[in-house]
Amino acid sequence: MTSEELAKIIGVSRSTVSRVINNYPDIPLETREKVLEAIKKYNYYPNSSARKLAGVKDTTLGLFILDIKDMEQPHHVILNDENLLYDNTFFAPFISAFIDHANKKLFYVFVSTIYKTSELWKIASAFNEKRIDGSVIIGSNHIDYLKVLETINKDNFIAFIDVEEDKSNIANAIYVNINNYKAAFDVVKYFAELGHKDIGMITGNLDKLSGKKRFDGFKDAILSLNLPLREEWIYYGDFMEMSGYEGMKKLLSSINTPTAVFICNDTMVIGAYRAIAELGLKVPDDISIIGFDNAQYSSLMSPPLTTVNVSLPKLLKLQQICS
Amino acid sequence: MTSEELAKIIGVSRSTVSRVINNYPDIPLETREKVLEAIKKYNYYPNSSARKLAGVKDTTLGLFILDIKDMEQPHHVILNDENLLYDNTFFAPFISAFIDHANKKLFYVFVSTIYKTSELWKIASAFNEKRIDGSVIIGSNHIDYLKVLETINKDNFIAFIDVEEDKSNIANAIYVNINNYKAAFDVVKYFAELGHKDIGMITGNLDKLSGKKRFDGFKDAILSLNLPLREEWIYYGDFMEMSGYEGMKKLLSSINTPTAVFICNDTMVIGAYRAIAELGLKVPDDISIIGFDNAQYSSLMSPPLTTVNVSLPKLLKLQQICS
């Protein structure tokens, strides 16, 4: 059913139908109600493409989850289709949270995953085809980030998550980060207040900003508190469950095991607990653990997400005014 | 830049531009290349709304994550905006997998979460406004499922995940389920082969099909193997981490603890390991555990997902031909 058809039934023009849909003033109550009734009765919905084409703005956001592994192509090639599924569990809390926030603002969000540099065009394409008005990029390291900037137009609005702010770039981009450094620093301080001296860490991917900053915060805290910073108490993980498992096994097999371990994300904590259960050690008696668990994660995530929410419409509007 | 403008630059009509974009035959190579070159040079992308309106089909799928808790409204009302974020971690593997599959087929997928019955209109609206061509619904129990069917048109194509197949309904729906019953049955059999007799379980939500079927499979296996089915070895969980934690604590505090526990999903396994680590018990020496872990999950998921992929375009096409 089109607005034309509906209008004919009611006995008005489609202009009138359109006006009540778009809440124009100066429509007599009676007309408005007649139209509204018919809309409901005939279950009429305006075609979104037509509306968009005619110039009505509805904000839809693209969420691009980057996980570029060009170098590991054999991995992708060998496995069959089923197994190509990549386990990006640790983006899940962010993705859920983002969709939630966006939905609350009645934004539409369209999600896409990108595994190779050669798929990066999807972002630019989504913008240029006017599918999205803004976009959020998560999962990129600095190299990927630069590649993204290359492909897109400078005036596209983008929010980068977990990427170092780049003041030099002209792009209409914002950078969303939690205070990874301080969070990690505080974890160590908290351990120290509890009386721990031998503190270990399972790091995340150090080429991700969050991984690096958490590591820096950890090290600086250890040093500033005059605690021992020992290489065998640090396991270089990659934010994945398996590295949490192996990291914990390794830390617990050293001669002097740490009494407390800071684990850089939730996913690795899962693996760590598995390792601990296999060894039959007691938490927190034998070993204390702090991770970025879901609750902490969310509460740490929320401010930047709020930032995104606030900034996105603001910047979109700004962009509109400027152009 | 519009196709009109681009055409003018090249010195052809926009019809021609459109034809090369849409791969019409009978275009002289020279013309085609000239156009292609200009497209690249001027970075021209056709407007997706205009294309859609003109009748070009591009498949976009809606993924609706249902988590309806009408009864717990105070929960939602009291907390501030940040905390409204719902933790739907256990949908994450499915969501990622789905987006992955869809992306591989070059489908667009637009994701939305629904927390109340009153938001159910979003699904119908997405269809009626022609935003989506098909949709996947996950997270509904049988009641929610019926409500969804009420709101949508019978000819909309929908795939329901984890909902009992309803042969009576006329809707153009498919039902995607893994063999929960058999999977659970097999777990018990496997435990038994290992020599376990005292087998416990932490169930999922029993109003979800997967929760119920896994429970059924478990019970039937226990009975058919003449093993003891004891109420104190069963904890009624809800698929959330906390219930895994509490469930395991409870199971391990009974007089005769089970030697093996089947835990109904990955998320609860996490909590269970935490409980075990707090008690300082050893896995698998003191207690054996099988959950639906990620690897199993994915491999169990894949066939139905493949089903979705195969069925979706097929049914879409069918629908088209019929109408």
Added chain:
DNA sequence: CTGAAAGCGCTTACAG
């Protein structure tokens, strides 16, 4: 082979 024209379903100045 290719251009001019109609049409997709809306919205919004323009008149009245």
Added chain:
DNA sequence: CTGAAAGCGCTTACAG
């Protein structure tokens, strides 16, 4: 207050 008309940016019969 409200209808007729133009326009959004494409695609695709229709002619030639």
